[in-house]
Structure formats: C-alpha cells, structure tokens
Amino acid sequence: MSQRSDYMGIPSSTGHFGDFGGRFVPEALMPACLELEAAFIDAWADPVFIDEYRTVLQEFGGRPTPVTYLGRFSKKFGVEVFAKREDLAHTGSHKINNVVGQTLLTRRMGKARVIAETGAGQHGVATATAAARLGLECTVFMGEVDTQRQVLNVFRMELLGSKVVPVTSGSKTLKDAVNEAMREWVTCVQDTHYCLGSVMGPHPFPWMVREFQSIIGHEASEQLARRGVGVPDMVVACVGGGSNAAGIFAGFANTTARLVGVEAAGGAAVSNGSPGVLHGMKSMLIQSEHGQIEEAHSISAGLDYPGIGPEHAYLAAAGRAEYFGMGDEEVLVALQTLSELEGIIPALESAHAVAWIMQEAGKAIPRGSTVLLNMSGRGDKDVAQVRDILRGRE
Amino acid sequence: MSQRSDYMGIPSSTGHFGDFGGRFVPEALMPACLELEAAFIDAWADPVFIDEYRTVLQEFGGRPTPVTYLGRFSKKFGVEVFAKREDLAHTGSHKINNVVGQTLLTRRMGKARVIAETGAGQHGVATATAAARLGLECTVFMGEVDTQRQVLNVFRMELLGSKVVPVTSGSKTLKDAVNEAMREWVTCVQDTHYCLGSVMGPHPFPWMVREFQSIIGHEASEQLARRGVGVPDMVVACVGGGSNAAGIFAGFANTTARLVGVEAAGGAAVSNGSPGVLHGMKSMLIQSEHGQIEEAHSISAGLDYPGIGPEHAYLAAAGRAEYFGMGDEEVLVALQTLSELEGIIPALESAHAVAWIMQEAGKAIPRGSTVLLNMSGRGDKDVAQVRDILRGRE
Amino acid sequence: MKSLEVHLRELRATGRKALVPYFMAGVTPDWTRHVAAAVLGGADAIEIGIPFSDPMMDGVVIQEAAQRSLAAGTTIDTICAELTGASSGAPLIAMTYYNLFHHYGLRRAAGRLSASGIVGAIVPDLTLEESEPWREVCDDTDIATIFLVAPSTTPERFKTLASTTQGFCYASARMAVTGRAAGDGDATRVVNAVRATSDVPTYVGIGITTPAQARDASQRSDGVIVGSALVDTILRGASPADTEEFVASFRRAIDE
Amino acid sequence: MKSLEVHLRELRATGRKALVPYFMAGVTPDWTRHVAAAVLGGADAIEIGIPFSDPMMDGVVIQEAAQRSLAAGTTIDTICAELTGASSGAPLIAMTYYNLFHHYGLRRAAGRLSASGIVGAIVPDLTLEESEPWREVCDDTDIATIFLVAPSTTPERFKTLASTTQGFCYASARMAVTGRAAGDGDATRVVNAVRATSDVPTYVGIGITTPAQARDASQRSDGVIVGSALVDTILRGASPADTEEFVASFRRAIDE
Ligand SMILES: Cc1ncc(COP(=O)(O)O)c(C=O)c1O
Numbered sequence A, B: 001m002s003q004r005s006d007y008m009g010i011p012s013s014t015g016h017f018g019d020f021g022g023r024f025v026p027e028a029l030m031p032a033c034l035e036l037e038a039a040f041i042d043a044w045a046d047p048v049f050i051d052e053y054r055t056v057l058q059e060f061g062g063r064p065t066p067v068t069y070l071g072r073f074s075k076k077f078g079v080e081v082f083a084k085r086e087d088l089a090h091t092g093s094h095k096i097n098n099v100v101g102q103t104l105l106t107r108r109m110g111k112a113r114v115i116a117e118t119g120a121g122q123h124g125v126a127t128a129t130a131a132a133r134l135g136l137e138c139t140v141f142m143g144e145v146d147t148q149r150q151v152l153n154v155f156r157m158e159l160l161g162s163k164v165v166p167v168t169s170g171s172k173t174l175k176d177a178v179n180e181a182m183r184e185w186v187t188c189v190q191d192t193h194y195c196l197g198s199v200m201g202p203h204p205f206p207w208m209v210r211e212f213q214s215i216i217g218h219e220a221s222e223q224l225a226r227r228g229v230g231v232p233d234m235v236v237a238c239v240g241g242g243s244n245a246a247g248i249f250a251g252f253a254n255t256t257a258r259l260v261g262v263e264a265a266g267g268a269a270v271s272n273g274s275p276g277v278l279h280g281m282k283s284m285l286i287q288s289e290h291g292q293i294e295e296a297h298s299i300s301a302g303l304d305y306p307g308i309g310p311e312h313a314y315l316a317a318a319g320r321a322e323y324f325g326m327g328d329e330e331v332l333v334a335l336q337t338l339s340e341l342e343g344i345i346p347a348l349e350s351a352h353a354v355a356w357i358m359q360e361a362g363k364a365i366p367r368g369s370t371v372l373l374n375m376s377g378r379g380d381k382d383v384a385q386v387r388d389i390l391r392g393r394e
Numbered sequence C, D: 001m002k003s004l005e006v007h008l009r010e011l012r013a014t015g016r017k018a019l020v021p022y023f024m025a026g027v028t029p030d031w032t033r034h035v036a037a038a039v040l041g042g043a044d045a046i047e048i049g050i051p052f053s054d055p056m057m058d059g060v061v062i063q064e065a066a067q068r069s070l071a072a073g074t075t076i077d078t079i080c081a082e083l084t085g086a087s088s089g090a091p092l093i094a095m096t097y098y099n100l101f102h103h104y105g106l107r108r109a110a111g112r113l114s115a116s117g118i119v120g121a122i123v124p125d126l127t128l129e130e131s132e133p134w135r136e137v138c139d140d141t142d143i144a145t146i147f148l149v150a151p152s153t154t155p156e157r158f159k160t161l162a163s164t165t166q167g168f169c170y171a172s173a174r175m176a177v178t179g180r181a182a183g184d185g186d187a188t189r190v191v192n193a194v195r196a197t198s199d200v201p202t203y204v205g206i207g208i209t210t211p212a213q214a215r216d217a218s219q220r221s222d223g224v225i226v227g228s229a230l231v232d233t234i235l236r237g238a239s240p241a242d243t244e245e246f247v248a249s250f251r252r253a254i255d256e
C-alpha cells in the first residue's frame, strides 16, 4: 500500500492534481475563477471565516454527524462496518457542507446572488437552503427531464425562495444543467457566484469543495480514534462528482487506510472513461470514440454524471485510491439489506458503497477488516422510485 | 407566573397527573402495564440502560440535535427565536427518542416483537427503524385511509422489515389505529410490547414517553445556557399527543419560562375539549355532547388526534402551561415563511408552533423576548401535500 | 349484595347454567324485541351494549354494530327510554366503555340506568384501580359492577377482582377481543383461579360462538356469555324469531 | 507570424473591415456550399464550427446546430474530408471545444486540420494558462491559435492575451454566450483595451446580429464575427444563395 504524506494537499498554482484539473473555461469566466481562488485562499486562512463556517455547520447543519457501528450488518457480512452519517445532516446529505462554505464565501465576496446546477435536486435544495439562510438570491438550473422526474425537489427549492430554471439543451439532464449554469455565469459573474455542487469544474472548485467537505473525514477520523477503532482498514464512498468521497478520503489520505470509490456502473468515469476536458476541468470522462461526452446511466440520479472530480482521477492514476462500478441491481438489494438490518434507508447513491462492501466482504475486504462507509445521504428522496421499481416486478 | 419546583416529576403510583392519567384498559392488559411500569422504573434507574439509551441516540439517532438561532426570522418578527432541531434526528423527527427507549426496554423485558400505531407514518417509520436495528419483529397499525394517503411511509416501513396492517374500523385513521393496536396487544401481550407513539395511553406510557423525550428539553436547556441565552422567556411546541412538547417542556418546567403548546385548531383538545377517557387514559378529549369521540381535523396528520397526553391536561389545569389552537391557513403561511427566511422546511406539525409565534410576536410574546421553538420534525414528508394545496389554488 | 348477584346465585343453586346473550342497543329499530325473544329462548340475563365510538375491547362484529347504532342516533337516553317500561323478564346488564358514563356524569348515569331497569354494568376499560368513583355512585343504586378476569390476570389480581366484582365474574376465555378467536381457550384455568378465591358466580365469555362451545364452557363454569355470534346474525337481518331460536339452540346444548 | 495573421494584417492595411461569418460544419449536407457562398457574399475569413456535445460557450441556436450536426454523424474527420480540396477562397478557422482536440490527440488534430486547409483555431474553453501544449503542436503547422478577450478581462490579462493570440484577437462585445444578447455592448472598451497593448487585428463578436450592428462594431474595431444570426437562417432552411445574400447585406453595411 502506497503511503505518502502529501496526498490531498493544495493543488498546483494552476489547480492541477498531477495531470488533471486546471481551468478550461471561457475567458469571460477566468477573472471570476481567479477572484474566487483568491477569496477562498484568503477566507480559508482566516480563523473568523473558518469559525463561522464551522459554527453554521454545527448550529444549522447538524454537525458533527455521528459514526454508527452497523452491528447486524457487520455480523452478517463478517466485516466491521462503521457508517459516517451524512444522511443526518440538514437537507439529508453531505451537500450542505459545501453550500454553507460557498454561500458564506459569496457573502464575503460581496455578491448577492448564487446560481447552481442540480441533477436530482439534492445540491439544488442544499444551495437554496443555504442561500435562504443568508438572504441570497438563488437560481438553480435543472435539466428539464429532471424537473419532471423530481417535481417535489423543484417545489422544495421554490419553497426555499429559489428560482428553478428547466434546461432544455442537450440531454436535458445534469451535464446540461452544468453547461447552462456556466453560460448563465458568464452573463452575471459580477454579482453572482456559481455554487458548484461537487469536486469538479475549474480550479479552485475541485480543491475548494474538497476542503469544505473534508470536515467529514476529519470528524470521522477523530470519532474512530475516540472509539478506539483507530485508522480503519478501508474507507468506502460512492462517487458521482466525488465530493462526499473526497471529503471522507481527506481524513485518511495519508494513513494506511485503503480508499475505495464506488461509481455507478453506467457512469464509471475511472473504470470505463478516458482523460478529457469538460466543465472546466481535465479529468476522466465517459466519451464516445470521437470525444463527444456520453450520458451516464444510473438508478441514482446523483451518480448520473459522465465525469469525476480531477483529484479522484489523480488518486486513481497515482494508485492511492481504487474505483469500482456497481450495477443498479446490486444497489437495490443493498438498499433493502441495510434498511432491514440497521434501520437506515440509504440514498441510492450511498447504497453503491454498501453494495460494494456486500460484494467484496471476505474477498477484496478481508474478513474482520474495519470499514468506514460514508453514508452520504438518506434514502427518503428515493423511496418513491424504489417502490415503483420493486412494485413493477411483482 | 407560577413557579413551583415539582412540575413534570414522577406521577402518582397509579399514574395520575392531578385529575388526569391513570389506567383505563381491559383487565387482560393490566398485567402488561404493571410489568412495563416495573421494567421502566428498573431500567430508568439503571445507569447501564441509561447509558445505552443515550449512546444509541447519539451514535445512531444523531443526538444532540443543535439549537439554531433563526436570525432572519427573529429580525422580521421582533422576537429572538431559537429552534431546537429535532428535524435533524434520524427519521426526521423527535419520534426516534421514544422508540429507541422503548425498543431497548422491549429487549430488556425479553420480548421479541413490538407493535405500534401510526397516523401519517412518522411514529411507524421510527418504530420500524428502531426495531430493525435490534432485530425485533414489528407490526404497525395504520388507518386504511392513512395507508392510502401515505403510501410512501407504508413502503418505508416495509423496507425496514415491518408489517403494516391497514385498520378498517371506525374512521380508519389514527384513533382507530390505536384501538386496533390495543386489541392486538391483548392477544399477544406475552411476547409483544406495544410501542406507543406519544405521551398518551395508560400509565406508565405518558410518563415513560415523556422521560424518553425529555432529552430534548435537557439538551436545549444546556445548549441555551452555554450560548449565554439562559432560560428563554418562552418555550413553544406543537401538540398532537404531546410528546415533543412534553420533551422540551421537561427541561424548563421548573424555570420561569412560559410554556406554550400549540394544537391544531381542528383538534384542540385543551381549548375545545372536555375531560374524558380514551385509549387508556383520562385526559382532555374532543367529544360529542354524548361522549362519543370525534375525529380531529388538521392539515397535519400528526396533530390529527382528538386527545392530548394527560400530563398536558394537568399542566393546563394547573396553569403551568398554556395551549392554543392554530388554523391550517396560518400554518401553511408559517411553513413558507420559515422555509424562505431560514432554509428550514418545518413539518406541518412544527409549523403550528411557528405560526403561533408569528401571530403573537409583539402581542402575547413581548418584543425582544427569547423564544425556544421546538422544531419537532422536518417538512419533507409534507412537501407533496403542501404543493398540491398551493397548486390547487393557482 | 346487589339483587343481580342474589338472583344469579339463586340460579346457580338450582343447578342451571346461566346463558347471557349480548345485544347492541339500537342496532335495529326492533332491538328490544330481540331482547324479549332471547328471554323466551332461555336467556337468564341480558347484556345491553351501549354503542361507543372507540370500542377498544371489541372485534369487528360489535364494532360494526356499534357504528350502525350510533349512526341511528342511539344514546344512553334513547336506550333507557326504550327500556323503561318494557319488562324483559330477565336482569339487564349494561355493557359499554367508561367515557360514556364519565361524560354523562357518573351519578347521573347510574341513576338513569337504574331507573330504566338495568341492574348491572360491565365497563371493560374501567380497571379495578380506577373504579372507585363509579362503584361509589352505584352503591346508591342497585347496579352491580361486573369485572373481567383474563388469562393474563395475576394470582393477586384474581383475588381482588373476584372479591370486588358484583353479580358475577366475567372470565375471558382467551387473550382476545370479542368475536375474534373461537373456543373456550384458557377458560378452565381462569374459572378455577376465580373459584380458588371466591364463590361468586363465574361466567365464561369471549370466543363462545357455537352451542357446543357454550356447553363445554358452561360445564367448567357457572354460565356463558354469547356476544358476537348473536350480534352477527342480527347484523345479517335475523328476526326476533330467529333470535329466539338462536338462543334456544344454545340453551338446549347447555342443558343437555 | 502565422499566415492567417499576415493575411489579416494585410487586409487591415487596405482599410477593409473584416467580416467573419460562422458556420456549423455538417449541419446540412450542403454546408460547404454555404461556406463558398459566404465568400462570394464578401466574407474575409470563415469560422468552421466543429460540433461538440457540450458547447459551454454557445447559446441555443448553435447548440441546436451542433446537435443536428452530431446526429448526422459529423466528426473532425468527416469535416476535414469535406474541406480537403474544396478551396473556399478565404482563410478557414476551426472553432470548437478543447475536448475534441484532446481526445483526437493534439498533434494529430492540428495536423489533420492543417492538411485540410484550416489556418486557425478558436477554442473558447482553452484558457491561456492551459494552452501551451496546443500551441506547441500548432507551431509545427500553420494553425493560428486565436484567443478571446471579454469585458471582464483584467488589464494584465488583456496584455498577455493580446500578445499571445495569433491571427486576430476575438473581442467578446458582451458578457454572454453566443446568440444570447444582441448589440455590441462593451465592444469599444474591450477593443481599446487590446489596442492599448498590441496591434494585432481585433474583431468584435458575440451579439452581432444585424448589418447595422456589424457596421457600428466594425467602425470601432478591425472586423466583426457573425455567428448565431447566420446559423439561425440555415437552421430555418436558408439556401446557399440566401447565405450569400445574408453575408452580402452585412458586407454592404460594413462598407457603407
Ligand atoms: C446522497 C448523495 N450522495 C452522493 C452524491 C454524489 O455526489 P458526490 O460524488 O459529489 O458526493 C449525491 C449527489 O447528488 C448525493 O445526493
């Protein structure tokens, strides 16, 4: 197992993690990226900012989230599994960590408005939430197909005072929502911050979002230490853009823990993709033989993204983290298994990580290993969909 | 303001709070009530039990829940409002506190099965959750009308491994579900615990559930003290059966804080009811001139109960707490207002307390008062309903 | 001793096993004629159900009957009015839930029942521990308060309940609500537990649905209570004559 | 100096304002005839859009054109094949997103473009900071790499961009993607900012939709780029003759 002491530190000055990352945006956005980078560097070195970020996450966001020992699940699969409970954070997933950070930064930069992209709506709801709390204006771009699939999340954002704009270009889903948010950002970059939802996009987003999410890993590391578990043998997280995984990996990148990211089989940018440039970054992407970006396909909307954050591409290339794909079928079974055994209904996204553990317990995960699972979100948002699928089979 | 030092202590040996409470159950259930009382007294004096209860709530349930200062809301209404965030507890409301306690007690009594009643499904989902965690068999009784209104909660319980039994008697809603659970309990009391969902039913339930919920008030009191707020001027909570209110009141019953319970106007057992006997207790009930129990009517299923826990009836009679009703209209507005100003979508139940604060700020609540609001649950479960109502008006 | 108990002890002394059918008052307009018919058919006492919105101890049949009766506007007053003057020839025992009496006013309720000829009351959700106010007001009338015992009842409670009940002791044969499980279940054990501490007449109820079951149960006790099976026939349209024959069939089996 | 820049500087020296229309390659089967028609109509250079699935800098019109073209199977190779041999009479400039070149292989892509007669490339998501690898492989060909400047560009970046761009400097008149807002917005300020640090020809694009706007913008700069407005007519079925007239109308306005 490679063990260097400099993983997940500060990227190069141009925002590169090894061969990946960087900035690939219209010139119109470059000044905003630079301004954001400077503002973030400044804020992240300011104890007052950090204190407010932490306080808001604690008093508003529900942090620290607990680590739950999954007793019956562990017994059944012969590995010792601890779950970091991001499902208990406000709005139901880790997304709140990032948006609290970015909205505070927005205010600090003197901007009065945020825009965001969203797929199923989790990041959109989180952004709308954090924006409401600060009284920031908020517009969320969402593929038209997704607005129809997720009418309730659209309504949630509206309740929170945000405007939701259906995106009708391309495949009308998440990647097009990102494109559209970027296009919008070009027109209003002066007074508007683009609150990106994962460790992707142009520098400094992948780094900044990872920093805002790293509270997951730092908390978990401390919690496991306090519980006497110490460094787990393995840390497992699902990967869409990769923010929850980056967040939890950050607490263990320079330990002996094996880091495993689980992508949707139908959107496995590391396993099935190739290097490319999209949405402002160089990373691993699912693309056609001609370099056209392909749509990802997954039962879980949050993993329906054809790319992965550039730092993950780097961690994979460097051999520090491993990435695997899990299919929809196994994910459905995992969701049911965890619900029945532990009383925790995981988000379909998070269920990818559960499924991988179930599949590999006693194989890639030696019996008796300690495994830290990132329960990135709760399954409430997915219950209607899962019900329809399972009922459809009866 | 009355200020005695003995509110919310241990009820009389027969389970009375003043004129209210007691036990009104078929003889077949009396031994079980007595056994439960003894088991609870024993457990609640056992540091090992208390420690496990607290640990499970912490590591599994997400406690302590934070207290959030509602800055924009406070500014708008001229009172200083702090919200105790039970919406962040596992399963989305305070209900988890009670079911964790009762399921641990079930195991301690050597019983392998729980039954529960549920209205909209919150208590049912919570019970199914806690039962899954301990591997207890679980059956939930739910009015047939409610199973149809809340198909997703039915599915959630099923996912968690519970059996949901639609109740077709009477009005086919919550009160009939309680009746049916009681009827079932008669048949299986030997190996089955009835996990009642609020501070109601025969002794020791009202006391026991209040004790399991009092963690809300004790935490909040400590949190406000640590924040320098000290004892708030007022503590406001919604009241269905009254468990979240009892839980938060318990931390302030013997302080100078005014205690306010907000019922649904269409189920205001204290304001519009009269003393009576139902579901094993003597309390305030909504009933016809002939003593037939009437259906409660509220936009929020969780407050759709024609009674109130007996200790509340006592606190009202003793003048220690005040109870008011809020109508559906005001509640809808309150839900929207809080969402937009604070990024917290409250449960419709909790929105009753919000609505009362909005109505009385500057009136019954003097300007500048500090108010502790119990955010008993999150509104995600209600979003579809609220959307339908608001859309229906457009 | 209340007159009901005097009467039932005398009955027992004759060697006759008591047959106590249950009727839901007001379930049909001619319900009092069913009561009279039951007496003709050989009933020794009659339970008069007063419908309550939330009958926690009752199964679907009696729930249904209660709902029909309530829908027809039945109240304590309407029942008492219909009973007053209509002598049935057998003791009448009210059966209902405590809230109705509580709401009506305990003293007023006891007086009203008594004035209309009722001599006993079964209130399944009124526990021994909570019964004092009710028993006190009944002391000023001739209404006997009848308690239930159940298979789950503890030895200590058997003792207190058997010594407190008036008229007879209602022995639940099973851990079940009315009309749910059939058969006499734990009847023998429950009856013997009562007999071990008291000589009060002890009748078996809950789950007696056929003449054969009634015969078996009566052999181990002082009598039987037949509820849901009879109410069911009335819900399905039985005439008073049918009721008379229904009761008579149980009578014959018991007397065999 | 790349031949494109030499050519465009010479053009400027004649006092003629450059008119650069944009075409989406492959959007119709006869797209190369539209290109030729534009030259007849008075175009001085042609932008050839290579369709990309995720055109972050483009508005709805060019998105739509890209989708149609992709659906028809357009690739770098098909475009180059169609261009090869078809001399258009004006310099051809590729415009697309970086992933296509990256995926094709930078060196291979530059070679292929060059071999089919293309002399410039506009890659709007290729920032100056990331452009070195691409510019390096272009150095082995005659492809000029054209950079954009925008109203938000800082003084420092104006300097570097104006000195790095080859062929001409693409001045976004507005903070907008293609085809979204009309008018020349901040054109004067942006063009002047470039001119303050460099004498590279500077053309205004983004938001030039009418001949009048083109005239205004060309008076403040060295030329104009017309994109969505033209693509829109082709999407609506314009013939090559229509295109020629469309371009000619801009030509006339500019030359007035
Ligand atoms: C619960 C949950 N987990 C994971 C993800 C994937 O995002 P990321 O990989 O950035 O954590 C999402 C995205 O919506 C999500 O909602």
Ligand SMILES: Cc1ncc(COP(=O)(O)O)c(C=O)c1O
Pocket: B092, B093, B094, B119, B120, B122, B123, B197, B198, B199, B238, B239, B240, B241, B242, B243, B244, B245, B301, B302, B303, B347, B349, B350, B376, B377, B378
């Ligand atoms: C969020 C929430 N609040 C309040 C209640 C009312 O119950 P109680 O009065 O026992 O707190 C419920 C019941 O379902 C609930 O779900």
